Amino acid sequence: EVQLVEFGGGLVQPGGSLRLSCAASGFTFSSDSMNWFRQAPGKGLEWVSYISSSGTTIYYADSVKGRFTISRDNAKNSLSLQMNSLRADDTAVYYCARETGRSWGQGTLVTVSS
């Protein structure tokens, strides 16, 4: 069974940093691209970042470019999202997802507030 488990969310002040992680199991992690998506409270879905299976190709949404960094460790079946210079509008549930949303985690809530 495919499982994606995100952790690392929480309350952080504006301008602060947070690192999200996603533990993957049940599939060959090193063969699949991965994505981070997010959903602000009561809002729709938004793509955040993409990383290829090898980690050599990376893309970011304009809204997070220069502030967020995606990475993966294929040896540990782990995906990460380093979030710096956080703003109030980054408040959302963050989901890791396999490929083009083939599988999703349960999400982790990030709240940016003073």
Next chain:
Amino acid sequence: DVVMTQSPLSLPVTLGQPASISCRSSQSLVHGDGNTYLNWFQQRPGQSPRRLIYKASHRDSGVPDRFSGSGSGTDFTLNISRVEAEDVGVYYCMQGTHWPPGYTFGQGTKLEIK
């Protein structure tokens, strides 16, 4: 950037009746490789999104056959042949053809039981 427009945004349906959701893109979603990267997702209340349809018309494993996707170019439709109570939630279309800049979603359509 590609804009995805869904209609209707609210869809009250009687149990056992069919339902249809439209998704239109501002540009053709036919990729240079010949595929059309249009996905449909279901998000039940309080749950993570779940992919129902990929490449416009391919049903994901485990998705009931009452769900079907159709369309081409810029016009796409998600059809539910007979709505059941468990189908309540928000449905999103997402394009992955024009990449980068990244995946873009429709606004979401909220399906409720009349």
